Amino acid sequence: MANTVMLRRGDVLMTEGGDIDKLGRGARWGGSVSPMLHQNHVFAVRPGDDLDTAFLVYWLEARVARDYFLTTARRSTNLASTNKWTVGNLPLPHTPIDEQRAIADFLDRETARIDTLIKEQQRLVELLRRRRSAIRTERALRGTRATETVASILPWADQLPADWEVVPLTSVARLESGHTPSRTREDWWQDCYIPWISLNDVGAMRESKYLECTTHQLSDEGIANSSARLLPSDTVVLSRDATVGRTSIMRIPMATSQHFAAWICGPRLDPEYLWTLFTDAMQPYFASFQNGSTIRTIGMDDLKAFRIPLPPLDEQRLIVAHLDTQTAKIDTLIAETEKFIELSRERRSELITAAVTGQIDIRQEVA
Numbered sequence: 001m002a003n004t005v006m007l008r009r010g011d012v013l014m015t016e017g018g019d020i021d022k023l024g025r026g027a028r029w030g031g032s033v034s035p036m037l038h039q040n041h042v043f044a045v046r047p048g049d050d051l052d053t054a055f056l057v058y059w060l061e062a063r064v065a066r067d068y069f070l071t072t073a074r075r076s077t078n079l080a081s082t083n084k085w086t087v088g089n090l091p092l093p094h095t096p097i098d099e100q101r102a103i104a105d106f107l108d109r110e111t112a113r114i115d116t117l118i119k120e121q122q123r124l125v126e127l128l129r130r131r132r133s134a135i136r137t138e139r140a141l142r143g144t145r146a147t148e149t150v151a152s153i154l155p156w157a158d159q160l161p162a163d164w165e166v167v168p169l170t171s172v173a174r175l176e177s178g179h180t181p182s183r184t185r186e187d188w189w190q191d192c193y194i195p196w197i198s199l200n201d202v203g204a205m206r207e208s209k210y211l212e213c214t215t216h217q218l219s220d221e222g223i224a225n226s227s228a229r230l231l232p233s234d235t236v237v238l239s240r241d242a243t244v245g246r247t248s249i250m251r252i253p254m255a256t257s258q259h260f261a262a263w264i265c266g267p268r269l270d271p272e273y274l275w276t277l278f279t280d281a282m283q284p285y286f287a288s289f290q291n292g293s294t295i296r297t298i299g300m301d302d303l304k305a306f307r308i309p310l311p312p313l314d315e316q317r318l319i320v321a322h323l324d325t326q327t328a329k330i331d332t333l334i335a336e337t338e339k340f341i342e343l344s345r346e347r348r349s350e351l352i353t354a355a356v357t358g359q360i361d362i363r364q365e366v367a
Contacts, residue, residue, distance in 0.1 A: 006035055006036070006037060007029050007031075007035075007036045007037065007038055007044055008029070008031070008046065009029060009030060009031025010028065010029065010031070010046070010047065010053045011028075011029045011044045011045065011046050011053075012026040012027070012028055012029070012044070012045040012046075012047065012053060012056055012057060012060075013026065013027050013028075013029055013038065013042055013043070013044055013045075014026050014042070014043040014044075014045060014060070014087060015041065015042060015043075016040075016041045016042065016043060016081055016082060016083070017041065017079055017080060017081030017082070018079060018080070018081075019079065019080070020070065020073060020075070020079075020080040023069050023070075023073055023080050023081070023082055024060060024065060024066070024068070024069030024082060024087075024090075025060055025061065026045070026056065026057045026060040027057065028053050028054065028057055029044070043084065043087055045087065049097070050097055051092070051097075051100070052097060052100040052101050052104055054101075054104035054105075054107075054108070055095070055100035055101070055103060055104045055356065056092075058103070058104060058107050058352050058355070058356050059092065059093070059356050061349065061352050061353075062352050062353040062356045062357065063349070063353040064091070064353070064357065065090060068090060068091065069082060069086075072086050093356065093357065093358070095356075095358070099362070102362050103355050103356060103362055106355060106360075106362050107351070107352060107355050107356075110351055111348055111351070111352070114344055114347065114348045114351075115348075117344060118341055118344050118345065118348075121337050121340055121341050121344070122341065124337055125334055125337050125338060125341075128330050128333055128334050128337070129334065131330060132327050132330045132331070132334075133280045133283070135323070135326055135327060135330075136276060136279070136280040136281070136323055136327060137280045137281045139319055139322055139323050139326070140273070140276045140277055140280060140281045140319060140323070141157050141159070141160060141281055141309065142159075142160075142161065143161050143164075143311055143315055143318075143319060144315065144318045144319055144322050147161045147162065147163065148161070148162045148163075149161055149162060150162045152166070152309075153166055153307075154166060154307060154308075154309070155285060155288075156281060156282055156284050156285040157281065157309065160309050161311070164309050164310060164311050165309070165310040166307055166308070166309055166310070167307065167308065167310045168304075168305075168306070168307055169263065169274075169306040169307065169308050170304055170306070172265065172266050172268045172269040172308075172310060173236075173263035173264060173265045173266055173269055173274065174263065174264040174266070175261060175262070175263055175300075175303060175304065176229065176231055176235070176256075176261070176262040176263070176264065177256070177258060177260070177261055177262065177300070178197070178227075178228050178229070178255060178256030178257045178258050178259075178260055178262070179226045179227035179228040179257065179258050180198075180226070180228070180257045180258060181218060181222040181223075181225065181226035181228060182225075182226070185221075185222070185225075187219065187221065188218060188219050188221055188222030188225070189216065189217075189218065189219070189222065192217040192218050192219040192222070193217055193219075194217055194218040194219065194220070194222075194223060194230060194253075194254070194255060195213060195214040195217055195252065195253075195254040195255070196214055196216050196217055196218045196228070196254065196255045196256070196257065197211065197214050197237055197250075197254055197255070197256040197257065197260055198214070198215060198216055198256075198257045198259070199239070199242050199243070199257070199259050200214075200215035200216065201214050201215055202239050202242070202243045202246040204248075205239070205246040205247060205248040206246065207334075208248060209248065209249055209272065209275060210248065210249050210250075210251040211237070211248040211249065211250055211251060211254070212251045212252075214254065218255060223255060228255040228256070228257075229255060230253050230254070230255050231250060231253060231254060231255065231256070231262055231264065232250070232253055232264060233250050233251060233252050233253055234249060234250065234264075234265065234271045235249070235250045235254070235262050235263065235264050235265075235271075236248075236249050236250075236262065236263045236265065236271050236274050236275055236278065237249075237250065237256055237260045237261070237262045238260060238261045238262070238263075238278055239259060239260055240259060240260060240261050240297055240298040240303070241259055241296070241297035241298065242259060244286050244287075244289055244298060245278070245282070245283055245286035245287070247275055247278040247279055248275070249271050249272065249275050261298070261303050267313075268310065268313060269310070269313075269316070270313060270316040270317055270320065272316075272317075272320040273311075273316035273317070273319060273320055274308070276319065276320060276323060277308055277309075286298075289302070
């Protein structure tokens with residue numbers, strides 16, 4: 001381990017804690033800025049003469065190192081951490097330094113090819129998502145039939161059908177929020193059954209209309225002794241800070257944390273139509289709540305001020321049905337491309353593990 005907080009070129013930086021899948025991963029400090037310090041939550045490993053920096057970074061990505069940090073990590077509810085002693089006792093292979101460098105050079109070339117392919121596929125996914133969003137926004141704001149349009153009073157919609165209403169969202173849906181019961185009461189959080197939506201679930205909301213389950217669950221006592229409330233199925237939830245604008249519909253009754261707003265739709269508003277507005281048409285509006293790189297919470301006053309277009313109920317349902325059909329092919333392409341990306345990442349990980357553990361004859365591969 002480096003014995004100073006001053007970094008040197010070639011040091012390998014590792015985080016002390018964070019998400020479990022990132023624990024123990026390393027990155028080489030290239031020395032582009034000097035002098036440079038690091039905080040106490042970052043480890044700086046300074047390889048000796050018998051350990052190549054690039055090889056060490058790849059070793060930290062290999063399965064043997066990943067398993068080591070997974071089994072030795074100290075874990076809390078959402079995070080994991082390691083310590084200087086554990087990092088210092090990471091098992092390393094007895095590989096000659098010249099062979100380490102050859103392996104690192106080989107992996108530089110091969111992983112660069114895979115990384116380029118992954119980036120190309122990620123760009124394709126982004127293009128497909130933009131195309132899907134454009135289709136969904138157009139349909140949600142223009143409807144399923146040709147009709148006269150008028151200028152919209154909404155800041156996120158230019159034109160709307162002339163026979164549609166524009167109403168306060170709270171006039172057609174009941175606004176709810178959530179709460180986090182005390183974490184000190186472990187009995188409220190262990191072996192529980194009531195789904196509780198938290199920021200840990202926003203990733204699952206990206207592609208799913210309905211939220212089927214949650215990362216954390218509550219007990220009846222946790223609900224009874226907090227401001228959290230059990231909301232009915234078909235409630236539409238919206239992330240109001242952190243990842244602002246992520247939305248989903250509750251498949252079953254659930255509670256939420258205070259990081260979410262929730263709307264229980266009345267008889268004039270279809271939950272799937274509201275979800276469509278949130279998912280696509282209103283995203284530019286949600287983005288307006290960001291100030292540069294800082295994201296602020298959408299306050300209750302802002303939430304109460306939401307206004308939406310309100311087509312007749314049968315038209316709302318036709319819009320939802322049309323969109324399910326129109327975007328099905330794009331959704332399939334996105335799913336197939338993301339699967340390819342996942343397989344490519346697995347291939348990359350397997351290649352690194354095989355190379356640093358001697359399962360690949362690098363001389364033969366180079367030849």
